[in-house]
Amino acid sequence: MSYEKGLIDMGKKFYIVLSVMFLFCVILTGCQKKETSKIVSSNKTWYLFQDQGENDTVSIKFLKDQRAEIKDITNIDGKVGINRFNTHFNNPQYVLGRDGKTMTFKTAKQDLVIKLVKTYHENVYGKHMKGYYVQVGNENYKFAYITKRDKANISKSTKHESQSISYKQMANHIIDVNQNTKPLSADNSLIGNFYFSTIIDYRRTDGNLTINQNGTYQMTLTQHSAQKLSDTTDSKVVMMTTVESGNVQSLYGKMYLTPKNLVTIDYYYHGQNQNRLLPKEVNLKVNSKATGNQIDRAKIRIENDSNQLYLYSSDFTVRTRDNQANTKANLLTKSDSAQTSLEDSITQTKDYYDQYLSNPIASNADLMQLVAAISDNNDKKVGNLGVNFGDQYGTNLQPSDYQGISVSGSKQPLMQYMFLVSPSAYSENGPAVTTTKGKFLIYGSLDNKLFLLKQPDKDSTTVTWTMVKDFPLTVPKLKFSLN
Structure with a gap:
C-alpha cells in the first residue's frame, strides 16, 4: 500500500469518526429536557401573577394527556377560583413550542x-417562589x-372569624389597662416615648412605643406594603x-410588654392616595379571662444593652x-412625639x-382610590x-387633553377628574386605549x-366618553368588628 493511499484511508476513517461524534452530539442535545418540558412534568401548582400576586392571579396544574387545570384566583395559594375551560367546557390542552420556551394553552x-x-425567585409574603x-x-x-x-x-392563615359590631359598641369591649398595674420607679430608663423601625411579614413598619410610669404601655405600628428585604x-x-395597649411586666429579670387590647385599622391599598387614606375596617381584639387570648403575637421584651434600649420580638x-x-x-x-390613644x-x-x-372626590388621586376600593369589593x-391595580396606574392626566366627541360629532363636557389603570388579562381586548407604554383603561368622573x-x-x-353602568361612586361602608 502506497503512502498516499494510506493517508487517504486514514482521512476517511477520521471523517467517519467525526461524523459519528457529531451525530451523537446532535442526538444528545435533542434528548436534553427543555425548560417547558420540565415544567409540565412537575407535580406542582404554578402561579401566574404580577407584583405580589394580590390581584389577577392564575393557578395552573398540569394533568395527563397534555391538559391543564387553569383557575383565576384572588391571590397566590388561593384555593377557590373560576376555571378556564376550552370551547367544550373541559380542561384545556397545551402545546409546547419547539424553542423550549413557549407554552400555549387552548382556552375558550x-x-x-x-x-x-x-x-426568578422571590419571597412573597412569606411564600418562597421559584x-x-x-x-x-x-x-x-x-x-x-x-x-x-x-x-x-x-400562623396568620388561621384567623378567627370576627363579628361585626356597631361603632358605639366597640368602646365597651376595651379592657382597662390601668387595673392591677405595677408602677415603675420614677428614674426607670424605660419611661417615655420611643421610635423604632422594623419589618413585619416583609412590610416596612414605623413603630412608636410609649411606656408610662404606672406600668402601662401603648405601641402604634404603621405597616407599608410588602417588598423585598433588599429594596x-x-x-x-x-x-x-x-394600636396595642397593655401592661409592662418584669419577668426573668427582663421587661415584657403584655397586651390587653389590639386595634387594627385596615386601609384600601389598590390605587391608594397616600395623602388621603380610605379606611376599610376597624377591628378590636382583647386578651381577658372572659374572651381568652385573642391577640396572637410573639413575646415582646425590652432590654438595656450598652446604654441603648432594644426591643426584641420574633415577629x-x-x-x-x-x-x-x-x-x-x-x-x-x-x-418627643406623643401617640394618639387607642x-x-x-x-x-x-x-x-x-x-x-x-367630599370623597376632590382630585384625580381621590377618584382612583375610590374606584379601586369599589372594584376590590366587586x-x-x-x-x-x-382592572389590574397590581400592574400600572396613574393620575398625571389633564381632562383638557382628553376632549371627547359624541356620536353626533359635538364636543362632550370635559371630565372633572381622571385616572388610568391596566386592564386585567380578560379585559385587554376590550375598550383599552393603546399608548406607547401599553394598554390602559382611562376613567373620568363628571357630576x-x-x-x-x-x-x-x-x-x-378621536375619543369618546361613555358612562359606566351600575357603578355608583359610593364610598364603601367602614366596618367595625370584634374578635
Whole structure:
C-alpha cells in the first residue's frame, strides 16, 4: 500500500469518526429536557401573577394527556377560583413550542401563551417562589411555584372569624389597662416615648412605643406594603395601622410588654392616595379571662444593652440603624412625639371617615382610590371590566387633553377628574386605549358619575366618553368588628 493511499484511508476513517461524534452530539442535545418540558412534568401548582400576586392571579396544574387545570384566583395559594375551560367546557390542552420556551394553552376565549424569559425567585409574603419571569402578550408576569412557607405566614392563615359590631359598641369591649398595674420607679430608663423601625411579614413598619410610669404601655405600628428585604426605598402604600395597649411586666429579670387590647385599622391599598387614606375596617381584639387570648403575637421584651434600649420580638425582622451596637434587636430611640390613644384612634378614624363621606372626590388621586376600593369589593371589576391595580396606574392626566366627541360629532363636557389603570388579562381586548407604554383603561368622573374613554377607531385620535353602568361612586361602608 502506497503512502498516499494510506493517508487517504486514514482521512476517511477520521471523517467517519467525526461524523459519528457529531451525530451523537446532535442526538444528545435533542434528548436534553427543555425548560417547558420540565415544567409540565412537575407535580406542582404554578402561579401566574404580577407584583405580589394580590390581584389577577392564575393557578395552573398540569394533568395527563397534555391538559391543564387553569383557575383565576384572588391571590397566590388561593384555593377557590373560576376555571378556564376550552370551547367544550373541559380542561384545556397545551402545546409546547419547539424553542423550549413557549407554552400555549387552548382556552375558550383566547389562547393563553406564556413565554419564558429568565429565572426568578422571590419571597412573597412569606411564600418562597421559584420559577421564571415570563411574557404574556405584551405584559410581563411571574410564573412560579411555592418551594416553602415561612412559619409566620402559616400562623396568620388561621384567623378567627370576627363579628361585626356597631361603632358605639366597640368602646365597651376595651379592657382597662390601668387595673392591677405595677408602677415603675420614677428614674426607670424605660419611661417615655420611643421610635423604632422594623419589618413585619416583609412590610416596612414605623413603630412608636410609649411606656408610662404606672406600668402601662401603648405601641402604634404603621405597616407599608410588602417588598423585598433588599429594596433600598420604602413603599409609600399604607396597609394598616395597629394600636396595642397593655401592661409592662418584669419577668426573668427582663421587661415584657403584655397586651390587653389590639386595634387594627385596615386601609384600601389598590390605587391608594397616600395623602388621603380610605379606611376599610376597624377591628378590636382583647386578651381577658372572659374572651381568652385573642391577640396572637410573639413575646415582646425590652432590654438595656450598652446604654441603648432594644426591643426584641420574633415577629419583627431587625432593621439596623446608624450607631446601633446590637444588630439582633430593634433599637429604640427617644422621641418627643406623643401617640394618639387607642380609644381615640377608633374615634378619630370614625370622624375622619365621616368627613371623607362629605367630599370623597376632590382630585384625580381621590377618584382612583375610590374606584379601586369599589372594584376590590366587586371582584376586581369596574362595571363588567376587570382592572389590574397590581400592574400600572396613574393620575398625571389633564381632562383638557382628553376632549371627547359624541356620536353626533359635538364636543362632550370635559371630565372633572381622571385616572388610568391596566386592564386585567380578560379585559385587554376590550375598550383599552393603546399608548406607547401599553394598554390602559382611562376613567373620568363628571357630576359624581363614572365614565370610560373609548377609541372608536384604533387608527384615529378621536375619543369618546361613555358612562359606566351600575357603578355608583359610593364610598364603601367602614366596618367595625370584634374578635
